[in-house]
Amino acid sequence: MTKTFTYDDVVRYIYCETTENENDLIVEALALDDDLMSFYIDSLEIKGQMNKIVRTPTERTIGKILGYSQQFSTKRPAALSF
Structure with a gap:
């Protein structure tokens, strides 16, 4: 079965958030899909x-x-105000 990759998968690939196995599959999908x-x-x-x-700033x-x-003093923790 061939996995279908989405644009989200490609973005994950670009930012190195995929596994080695996914990398291989995505590279293959990129070679086969012009839109991707x-x-x-x-x-x-x-x-x-x-x-x-x-x-x-x-x-x-x-x-x-x-x-x-x-x-704030460096000796006491700062209180957060919202």
Whole structure:
């Protein structure tokens, strides 16, 4: 019986969340299914683009975090407030 792989399986493969056995089966499925291969190639490109995204907090945000953290002594645990 041939296993049918989904796009979710391909994403798991891209992020190395599959077993060695699954890897072999997914590679075979990619070779046989043009749509799955197109999704795989597109997903690799998107992953590469996402890895280039850099987010930097504003000075105001950093100041708020530092101000909040200075409220607490290092000798007692901080109480969480919601």
